[in-house]
Amino acid sequence: MEIQGKVKKIGETQTFGTGGFRKREIVVTTEEQYPQDLMVEFVQDKTDLLNNYQVGQNVKISINLRGREWTSPQGEVKYFNSIQGWRIEALQSDASSSEMPPMPPNDAFEPVSNLNDEDPDDLPF
Template sequence: MEVQGKIKLIDETKTFGSNGFRKRELVVTTEEQYPQDIMIEFVQDKTELLNSFQVGQNVKVSINLRGREWTNPQGEVKYFNSIQGWRVEALDASVSSNMPPMPPEDAFEPANDLNEDDHDDLPF
């Protein structure tokens, strides 16, 4: 599954427990009629995927839905869901590469002297 939108928040990597479990949260705001702030967690080595991204960038995040059952000390069964990310791709070409943005169409002069009979772009 995938989630597309604009990065609203990139949290710091947090470490839990004695075994060094790492987690980092990303919030993406979807761009639809009713925008949603979707929190996606990245765990262990996937936390480093977020290092090259910044707030305001448009991204596509590949996710897995995770669910688990937990029984509390009183014996009640509870269910929890999480959204785990495993890949992030930039959608803005101007942000993800070093190329300058394309100038607007009206910045170019039209080719008024083009004669289709004289124009042959075939290489043979």
């Protein structure tokens, strides 16, 4: 699966336990009718993939959905989901391709002269 959006936040790498488990989180805001802030975690050697990205950048992240069951000390069973990233790539901004060409300066235009002597406000309707 993939998600696309704008980077809202990139966390620092966190290390847990004696085994040195590493995790780093990124928050991406999707660009759709109802934008969503999605937190994606990168683990172990994948944490370094986020080093070249910045807040505000448009990205595409390849993800896996993960789920797990947990039983509390009281015997209550709960379920947790997470979004785990395994690849990230920068997207080109579509704004540059959809923008109009730059407007020439005002002095590049000449005033329009009235070609006939009729009233310039003489509209046909």
